[in-house]
Amino acid sequence: MNILKSLVPLCAAAALLAACDYVSVPQQVGGPTGPSGGNGVAKRVLVEDYTGHFCNNCPRAAEEIHTLEAQYDSLIIPIAVHVGNFAWPASLYGLPNGAPSNSFPMDFRTPEGNDWETFFQPFAFPVGMINRYDYPNNHMLTVENWGGLVAQELAKPATADIRISHTYNPTTRMLDVTISGEMLRDTSGTFFMKTVITEDSVYEWQLDSELNPEYAPYYHSHMLRGAVDNPGSGWGDTAVAGIISAQTAFTRTYNNYQVNAAWNDTHCDIVTFIYDNNSKQVLQAAKKKLR
């Protein structure tokens, strides 16, 4: 055999063999260690469920969120974003065969959710995002993949903290809210925060493939209702930007937000999250009952 003929490919193979990254310390050096971070801050994960009342498989996604909440309690911050054709009211979509003529009248889409749909492009229903991880590559995940990524995200230490402080007048339905927090590690970039209202137990109609007939009244959970900051927009305000040291604080106050009279304010939550405006990845989230 002509050894020389094989020498070049063998050398290439040897070079490839040397190209392996063995990691002995998985965590970044210098940052907070452990899931609770250097200041004992719990990592919370934003779970976005892209859904619609005409999506007959979407109740499975809501069930998965309930399963995750049972497992992780307040470490899960869910938002159900009603978007797309499956969220059309019956006047646009049409009624399912045999459904009452007054069923599915509501349009639960929001301008904020529409912004997110346009940007993040859910490719099917139901799909969702966990901390908007891995945008723009593989950020939209089907339901069976949520649990694994939630566990992965919760295993990471918190790199930011965010808190909600508010006053709410149930008579006037006026809300003043202050979002504050701090970065927990040295970093750089531009970080935005977004604050929205969600409503739980919205009693309306839903298609469910496991029912017969499939249409039935249903308690919609964690429904995105609107934004407190920049109402009508899915995008928030700058929290911190530039070269940021650990413990850099941020705060924003939003006064005189009118809670919609159609919403049951006893079922509403204020949800806020901070995200990297470049990667869109959510660093931390928080939720607080409105009243």
Add this chain to the structure above:
Amino acid sequence: MKKNHLLLFLCLAGAAAAQGQNLSKGEIHGNFEIDAQYYNPDSAIGAPAVPEKALMNGWGNVIYTNGKFSAGLRYESYLNVMQGFDPRYKGTGIPYRYATYDNGGLEITVGSSYDQFGSGLVYRAYEDRGLLYDNALDGVRVRYTPAKGVYLKGIWGKQRTFFTTSPGIVRGFDGEVNLNELFDSCMAKVKTQIILGGSFVSKFQADQDPTFVLPENVGASAGRLNLIRDITLNEATGKKGQINFYGEYAYKINDPSTVNGLIYKPGEAIYSSVAYSQKGFGLLLAAKHIDNMNFRSDRTATGNAAMINYLPALTRQHTYPLMAYYPYATQPNGEVSWQAEMSFKLKKGTLLGGKYGTDIILNYSAAYGLDSTNLHDEAGRRFGYTAEYFAPGDQYFQDIHIEIGKKLTNKLKGTLMYASMYYNKNVIEGKSGYPLIPAQVAVLDVIYRFTDEIALRTDLEHLYTKEDFGSWALALAELSLAPHWFIAAMDQYNYGNKIESKQIHYVNGQIGYLRGTSRIAIGYGKQRAGIFCVGGVCRFVPASNGFTLVITSSF
């Protein structure tokens, strides 16, 4: 982008002409397929409304060959993609195009390529139109035979994901040596063929995670041995048999990903099979141990996207609808499985064989999870767990199958099958709360040939289970009017569903016309939801109701 692909193809063809290749001696071949369906919403079977009303998958291959040169492309169109396929297949384009020059022992391909190293444990690029699975490598492939019996391959590129490429760069090398061919002067009389092989594949993907140190270069290596020996069973008659042993071991370094929960444990795979075959008898024994061998060119990818390797399923591929109702999907995070299959022919003229002989197949397949021990080291080393080799954990799947095929008369032949299965829906489909599903399936398939042109096939099937959606019965009749026509009607009845209103008949019919290499089929009716798998890779098919159209042709 489409113009550039066509331009490349034309330039390469022109270059071949400039090299003295006479284009008039070249050949152009190809094939195409169009699948379309009109969807009627049907709440009774869970068929959703489709805003587009009708959906279409279409593709066409064009391949030009001229001597040592070949080039080809595939145009694909999903407007929009049919239900049950990944909706990220959207739009039109030419995602597959290549040019190859084979100069004797050196073959170079630029563009898209499919290939496999060994059994695929560290690298397999392939496509399956039924699954809409395509992880073609877009880059360069070299195949080189420096000497007789020595086969070298190298690949470098990015994998196809839908109409783009995965973020990771894949590089790989495979070498295989057939010792008998290499040393033919001294091994000419050695009856056992000895084939050794080794592979190495590495992927690069940048680490942008703010919290974890993710390895950017992840390598996987494999070594294999194949022994093939012919055995003379009867000198006088020349009857021969063959034994074929194959064994492969693969190792992958730390590869934290979404699928494995971001653990840093290395991955391992062991695959081994022994087969014996002779006229009228075959025996296959195979075993597999998979531990953390999800290997993708995008560490965050899930489903069937961006897979670099292929982990074969040691299960029998069923084609009958109720036999294939509970198919097994390979578990890349970990599984232990084995398979034993025996096929033999009872000779014609014997008591059991009858006038024409009888074919019998016995198969046993089983898959289990790993018997693993959780290390609870999430805050530290993040190895995740430990597991012993071939130690089974939870049961995932079992298929005990017997098949008897017999020609009864010149005009009549039939096949009778029975399978006893266990199916872990929680693991295989990613559900929760389901018990292990036992199922008994029986199939009777009879073909009666009235004349050389007219044949009638009837297929009766029954699936019995008390779990899941309950028992099913199926009846199918297919009339072939050679050489051009066929008509088929099928009813699948979910009579065992615990919800009475869900005890539904899924009736559909199809009529088709064949002419030469072309086939057109139109169908109408209901299709139940289910899972369609090929070789352990699966896709979910939702329920549907409406017209279907399939057109295929080749040239």
